[in-house]
Structures are given as C-alpha cells and as structure tokens.
Amino acid sequence: MTPEQVAASYDQIADQWLDVSTYGFAQIERAVGFVKHRGAALDVGCGTGRLMGLLGGHGFRTDGLDVSPAMLALARDRHPDARLFHADICGWELPRSYDLIVAWDSVWHVPLAEQEAVLTKLCRGLSASGVLVFTMGGTDTPDEKQNSYMGPPMYHATLGVPKTLRVLAEAGCVCRHLEYDQYPEGHVYLIAQKLGNDAPPVDDRVRLRPVESGDLPRMYDLQLDPDSNRMAATIPRTREAFDSHWAKSLDDPNITARAILVGGEFIGIISCFPMDGEDHVGYWIDRAHWGKGVASRALHLLLDGVTKRPLVATAATSNEASLRVLQKCGFVVTQVRRDPATDRYPECEVAVHVLR
Structure with missing residues (x-):
C-alpha cells in the first residue's frame, strides 16, 4: 500500500x-x-x-x-x-x-x-x-x-x-x-x-568578537573563493565594492558584524543587518571549516547577543548545508521564490527563513 x-x-x-x-x-x-x-x-x-x-x-x-x-x-x-x-x-x-x-x-x-x-x-x-x-x-x-x-x-x-x-x-x-x-x-x-554534547565539540572553541579593520584583507580573500560562491550562489565583490561596503558597515550602529574565531584563528564572519525594512542575518566561513558545526555554533552565539525578532535569513535552495544550519537554530521556511540576477547574485531559487 x-x-x-x-x-x-x-x-x-x-x-x-x-x-x-x-x-x-x-x-x-x-x-x-x-x-x-x-x-x-x-x-x-x-x-x-x-x-x-x-x-x-x-x-x-x-x-x-x-x-x-x-x-x-x-x-x-x-x-x-x-x-x-x-x-x-x-x-x-x-x-x-x-x-x-x-x-x-x-x-x-x-x-x-x-x-x-x-x-x-x-x-x-x-x-x-x-x-x-x-x-x-x-x-x-x-x-x-x-x-x-x-x-x-x-x-x-x-x-x-x-x-x-x-x-x-x-x-x-x-x-x-x-x-x-x-x-x-x-x-x-x-x-x-x-550523540554530540559529550564529545570535545568544536563549539567550545568557537567565539565571536566585533569585526575590526585589520580583518578586512582576510575577509576579502575569503569572499573570492569559487567553491564558497558556488555553494552560496553569490558573486564576489570587486575590491572597490568590498571596501566601500565595509567602510559603511563598520560605521553603522544598526549592523552587528562579528568575526568568527576557532581556537583564536579568524575563519569567517557573521552579521545581523537591516535590509528592505527587515533585520537579516548572514555568515561566511572558510571552506576548510565546513561540516564541523562552526556555522551552527556561531549562529547560536549571534542569536544570544542579538535579541531583536523577527530575524530573516535567505539561502539558495541548493545550499543544503546552510538550510540545515538555519533550521537547526529555529528558523522556519516561510517562502520559496525565484530571485532575478543582480551584480551580487545570479538568478536562483532561494528559501526565505524567519526566526520569531
């Protein structure tokens, strides 16, 4: 049957x-x-x-x-x-x-x-x-x-x-x-x-701190990685666009930008930022640290410090890893849509997640 x-x-x-x-x-x-x-x-x-x-x-x-x-x-x-x-x-x-x-x-x-x-x-x-x-x-x-x-x-x-x-x-x-x-x-x-909590988790070695100007060269290099861009369905920024974006972001009190550290090593960023009248979250992690629970832990830490709700996050439907991270942290899919191409994103299907 x-x-x-x-x-x-x-x-x-x-x-x-x-x-x-x-x-x-x-x-x-x-x-x-x-x-x-x-x-x-x-x-x-x-x-x-x-x-x-x-x-x-x-x-x-x-x-x-x-x-x-x-x-x-x-x-x-x-x-x-x-x-x-x-x-x-x-x-x-x-x-x-x-x-x-x-x-x-x-x-x-x-x-x-x-x-x-x-x-x-x-x-x-x-x-x-x-x-x-x-x-x-x-x-x-x-x-x-x-x-x-x-x-x-x-x-x-x-x-x-x-x-x-x-x-x-x-x-x-x-x-x-x-x-x-x-x-x-x-x-x-x-x-x-x-299982999971009794192992020596990477969680214990993950911490966040505010993004500093000295992090920018490493951040620029990370966002150029071809595999990361394919996974996230993004187009890397030019040096000029990158510098302009982060010059504004670091001076904006409405943006919470945090460096992700594992054992003291800078391996990515996670942030909460206003866009189109909503508060969004997003992250970018060095490919060498994928699949180790870093993204989930970093997002948990960010959510502990950012109390505003609701929060919105979007991910390409092909990006199964990010979909799992968001849903593990309590985000719920509210919409799946087809977004047109821009200078930052190729045309793709995205899942809109909300945390209330």
Whole structure:
C-alpha cells in the first residue's frame, strides 16, 4: 500500500481515535526522561492529537504531522494553536531541529523501501542530545505485511531489530532502551538519543568578537573563493565594492558584524543587518571549516547577543548545508521564490527563513 492508501484507510476510522486512551504514555514518559532540553517536539503521525497534551505537560512546544486529513482535522479541533502539517513523512522536510521526536505506531506504515531513509531523516532532525522514540516490528530481518484487523486495509513494515540499530548508529544515535512491551506480540518500542554534547565539540572553541579593520584583507580573500560562491550562489565583490561596503558597515550602529574565531584563528564572519525594512542575518566561513558545526555554533552565539525578532535569513535552495544550519537554530521556511540576477547574485531559487 502507498502512504496515500494508508491515509484513506485512516480517514475511514478517524473518529475511533478520539478517545483519551493513555496507551503508550508510560513508554513516552520514559523517553522524556532522557531529554536534556525540553523545547521543541515533533509528533510524527499525530493523528487526532492524542499525545500533544501529554507532551505539553512536560513543557514541550509540539508540532504535529499526519498523512490523514480526517485525523488532522480532528487534531486541529483539539489543539487550535498547534502547528500541524498535512504531509507524508517520506517526502516532508523537517522545518527545524527537535529536542524530542515521537513516532508512536506511525512510521511502521512507511513503505519498506523508504524505512531506512525516514529513520535517518528523523535522527538528523534531532538537536544535539535530542531523543527519538518510535515503535517497530520486532523481527530479526526486514519484513512487511498487509491486513484488515482495524477494518480498512492497512500496511506495516519493519527493518527488523538488527538493521534498525545499525541505521541509528550510522545516523549518530545510540539506543537507550529497547523493549518488547507487548510480548509475546512483536511490538517493540525503542528510545534513541543523538550523540554530540559529550564529545570535545568544536563549539567550545568557537567565539565571536566585533569585526575590526585589520580583518578586512582576510575577509576579502575569503569572499573570492569559487567553491564558497558556488555553494552560496553569490558573486564576489570587486575590491572597490568590498571596501566601500565595509567602510559603511563598520560605521553603522544598526549592523552587528562579528568575526568568527576557532581556537583564536579568524575563519569567517557573521552579521545581523537591516535590509528592505527587515533585520537579516548572514555568515561566511572558510571552506576548510565546513561540516564541523562552526556555522551552527556561531549562529547560536549571534542569536544570544542579538535579541531583536523577527530575524530573516535567505539561502539558495541548493545550499543544503546552510538550510540545515538555519533550521537547526529555529528558523522556519516561510517562502520559496525565484530571485532575478543582480551584480551580487545570479538568478536562483532561494528559501526565505524567519526566526520569531
């Protein structure tokens, strides 16, 4: 069965899920115990919103996702202020990173061929030390089946316990708890946690300071890098344009420009600046330091010091690294548009992000 067919089956029985059953609550509360920061949560397969009250009681701001429009309509009635998404998790991109992701009796409806990609996506969507709790079939090998136990036809699939544990490890997560909680039935729930906070992070060596005039020669050289310009979809400034831009920027009290230092070495800049009546943020980092968490840490530090909101950031949709950084720091995509070419940017598709 396709996800659309599964959605149609759940549409037929949506009203059956309006009860206030506490099924799964104890298992989810066990997972909550591993969460270090109770901020944003995501309920994948939220159905009628049964778990949102539970998660809200633990201090989470919970987003909900479901493929069934009938189930989601009932969730909106129950939780009118919640942010709810009607989408298939196979193709949906997480709008931010989450401290807790719950997928209780939901992702096992994902087609077997998509299971590994979805599980990896959820792991990558966790914040550092974030927790994922989900249910699966407790088989030793991948398996799938279809039945009508609930009335309409339904589909279930599982990677099996050994492969699931491998996928979690490859995605940077460790299993904290695995239990056959309905034994002898093969119903398994698993709690996984993303690693990161206990390693000697580059985070501890990243700091910001105000940009100084002595930084400008290095900044000019960095913005000439061809690979960086391809990634960011930008056109480097000429020496004259660069000098003119930064002469004005360093004298403008409305601009917060910070040098990014790693272990005392200057490796880039990050700034907050007014543009078109909005406050924008942007950064530029030496290519040698890509993929090390520097951008995320620098943006976190900037946001700690810049309290004005909302903040806007744009990134080319082809720039997957920057899209992940922005969303990890809480920015949400509000628009995707096609921008015309200018002397600074080639024509390209950009995603507009907002932090409120």
